[in-house]
Amino acid sequence: MDNNSKAHFWFDVWTGKTPLKLYIPEDTWHDMPNKECTIQQAFSDPRSIHLQTALKFCPRHLLAQFLTTNDTKDTWIWCSTPNGQFSTKSVWSLLQPATSQKWSALWSPYIPLKWSILLWRMTLNSVPVDGTVKAKGVPLYSKCSCCPNPQEESVLHLFFRSNTANQVWADLSLLLQFNSMEVVTVADGVTSFLTHPELTTIARCLARCTFMVVLWEIWCSRNMARFQGQDMSAKHIINRTMLSICAISTSFKFQKMPHSWLTTLRQTRNGDQKLKVNIPTVVRWLTPPKGRLKLNVDGAFKKTSGEAGGGGILCDHKGNMCCAFAQAYHGLNSSLTAEALALRDGLLICCSRGVPEVLVETDSLNLL
Ligand SMILES: [Zn+2]
Incomplete structure (x- = not known):
């Protein structure tokens, strides 16, 4: 089947077990021009009478594997799903590089x-x-x-x-x-x-x-x-x-x-150890009811260095920030103290601004 081959398209056994000629009805065969053509010639033009006739009368599988061109790189255009339908999902998966599977596994x-x-x-x-x-x-x-x-x-x-x-x-x-x-x-x-x-x-x-x-x-x-x-x-x-x-x-x-x-x-x-693993959960910040402000506070303490700090933010019912603060605390020995100081400072700011009614949110269950 290479360029130099003289094998005949119709008379030689090059696919399946018989020459392709045997599949062609007599009247069609009779009218066929250039019956001596080589495989190369038949395949050189997709519209050639030889290829088209063969596709019409020979079992499809005999030719299917040869219906590609050798000089261009094959690329997928679109593939149907197993039920025969075309979907955007099938295109998407087609366009994914082979490496994408590892990401979904991660x-x-x-x-x-x-x-x-x-x-x-x-x-x-x-x-x-x-x-x-x-x-x-x-x-x-x-x-x-x-x-x-x-x-x-x-x-x-x-x-x-x-x-x-x-x-x-x-x-x-x-x-x-x-x-x-x-x-x-x-x-x-x-x-x-x-x-x-x-x-x-x-x-x-x-x-x-x-x-x-x-x-x-x-x-x-x-x-x-x-x-x-x-x-x-x-x-x-x-x-x-x-x-x-x-x-x-x-x-x-x-x-x-x-x-x-x-x-x-x-x-x-x-074993006597307690189960402790953090499974991710979605936490949403909800706005306070209209006319009320919400104060979110948080404190942190780093045991190894003794550093501590806290901060907070005051928001209205649309989520707009009214004010915020952050500061370092010194000489603490626990994160609970830092959480508590952050809450105190948040409340002080509310008082100084004349905000008597405020919702407070903290992630410290101990403090709560
Ligand atoms: Zn090592």
Whole structure:
């Protein structure tokens, strides 16, 4: 079928099991010009009598695979959905690059945003471990916090090769069907785990969550080691991971949990630790009723540095700001005190402005 071939379109067996000539009715065959044409010639013009006649009388599948041109790059124009209809959705999915699947695997309603963001950063190689910072041109000596014999800290090392990571992944390898040593590059490793084809099964869903929490907990543990001098512990990482998975499976009432997961999670539940994981919830700010103002206050306290501060904003029923304040507090020892001072200062401002009726909102349940 290449340019030099002398094979005949009608007489040679080049597709199927017989020459194409046998499919053509006698009267049509009789009127056919240039019966000796080569395959090349027949295909050179899509409107050629040979190709058109063959398409009309020969089984379609014999020709279908050859009906492309070799000299231009093929591109999709539009594809119908399996039921034969054309929809904007089918165009949209057609235009998505092949990589888009990994994004949809990253974001999901039952996955806390912080896990998704960490993994997203991992695929972009923007998690600020020593190796990444160094690669950006910042000269520094690197000493990882994850191994008894410290090595240079890279993303691959911290999350998949280090002493701590090895212990964690080894412990979970059966549940996750995952071997950290098979990860060659971080981006590919993360993506290929997340886009595993059986993503829809419950076991796979749990595996995906677990994979994400493990990475998150390793990152938290590394930061605690780096900035607060606490040792990294594989056991601690696994415990926290399982508590998160318990909380997620409870919140979202996963049905028909596989046996292996039930056993693991039951062991975790029976431990005396409290479930604590932040599942994202949508919080909306509502305007106060007409004629009333709303005061939102917040305070914060950083234990490690002793810094504290608070602020507030006063708004009317249309959401317009009437006034706002922010200030630092000194010599505090708890965030509750900071919250309380912010509330006091907010109320003082209301009093000084002659606002006697005010709705107050705070996120501190203790203060409330
Ligand atoms: Zn290490």
